[in-house]
Amino acid sequence: MTGAGRKMGLYQGRIFWSGSVSLVDGRIEEPHTLQEAQAADFHHTFYFSPEQALKIDDGECGFFWISEDGEVEAEWRESLGRDIIGSIKEQITVIEWMESMGNKADENEQEREREDMTGFEKFQQKIKDGILDYLPEEYQGAMVDIVHVQKNNDQDKVGMAIRKDGQTVAATVYLERYYAEFPEWVSEQTIFKTLAEEYLEAQAELSQIEAMADAVKDYDSVRSNIRIQVVNRETNQESLRHCPKKEIEGTDLLAVFRVMFYNQGRECASALITDAVMEKWDTDLDSLYETALKNTVDQAPAQINSMMSMLFEGEEPLEPGEVFREEGLYILSNPQKNNGAAVILYPGLLQSIAEAAQSSFYILPSSIHEVLLMKEGNGMDAKELQSMVMEINQNEVAPQEVLSNQVYFYDGKEQKISLALSPEETRELAGNMEMASAGHGKMTESMEEEMER
Secondary structure, X not given: OOOOOEEEEEEOXXXXXXXXXXXXXXXXXEEEOHHHHHHOOOOHHHHOOXXXXXXXXXXXXXXXXXXXXXXXEOOOHHHHHHHHHHHHHHHOEEEEEOHHHHHHHHHHHHHHHHHHOOHHHHHHHHHHHHHHHHOOHHHOOOEEEEEEEEEHHHEEEEEEEEEOOOOXXXXXXXXXXXXXXXXXXXXXXXXXXXXXXXXHXXXXXXXXXXXXXXXXXXXXXXXXXXXXXXXXXXXHOOOOOOOOOEEOOOXXXXXXXXXXXXXXXXXXXXXXXXXXXXXXXXXOHHHHHHHHHHHHHHHOOOEEEEOHHHHOOOOOOEOHHHOOOOOOOEEEEOOOOOOHHHHHHOOOHHHHHHHHHOOOEEEEEEEOOEEEEEEOOOXXXXXXXXXXXXXXHHHOOOHHHOOOOOOEEEEOOOOEEEEOOOXXXXXXXXXXXXXXXXXXXXXXXXXXXXXXX
């Protein structure tokens, strides 16, 4: 198979032999070389990332390869269809392949990767090369993969997944935290040991979740575990491409749906519901939303605290009628402090606050876990509040936990929520903040130059 005269594919400057392709839009998702396939004895589950292997097995993606004469092939050609085959051909170039070319390409690629590696990439490689030495004997000979997983706000997270022989689904432990949090003086042995322990715990938990996940296919068995999560519409274009979602009127937010998993009565994980899962359930979006909202209200009830109360432990949460009795910000979330921004959807909650206070109010998106409330006419206008939110999002909130840069206004008379500023005003505000930030940077540079002189 690797002799002179066969063909290979060229995709985004990389030579490849096989790959996965989305059966929805025909986009190539993950290409692999012939050498990778050979090393895994041509079992795609051993050399594709766990996420891609699962997509292939679930029918979300198709597996294809380049034949010796340069054709795009699949196990059953009809399973991809002419449109998908055509889409693959548009994205690749077929090239003549020689074994010597492969060796030279591998050498050049390895050298280039060594030169281009950042500190974090070197850290990933070090973990990949050494982690098996810190795992039990059963993991010796396992395949260590560095995987990229898309999280909320289309944030790409880098993780480590380890698959033993015959294992199709593996736990993922994310590496950014280890790279960022461990000081330089901490020994590699300590990092490896800590990472290995966390991985074994994650794998044990995954094994339990895997057994529970079979129940997801049966709507009635998981119906009571479905909840709502509120996320941003614009920053989740990719991650929610194949998920059911409902727009939240008057905002830039979406309601999406998650199945909660429990271990000994404790929430241990959740999974985003996809279109494919929803099709198996044979239910419509409105019914799913109604069920999920009721569950969320019952299982994660609204909790309100004054900002000042956060300084004093043990202070009881407030009732809706107690909000705004004193000036300042109020925190709206749930007892779990997890995906608490969904409380803005709870029937009658915002209106009960407005009626008790006899005032409309602003809603500041603190994160996906909570929002802040401020009474109208409390000393800050919408532009000032939105500037504050944008600055905090940029400097203090983890990218995957940002809810929005918009501030919302709840009108008690109209009983509806809306954007406090128009999209045009928001863009203008963002531009002014960017110019101010750049000006501050230039001023600082000028001051430093003057001091040096």
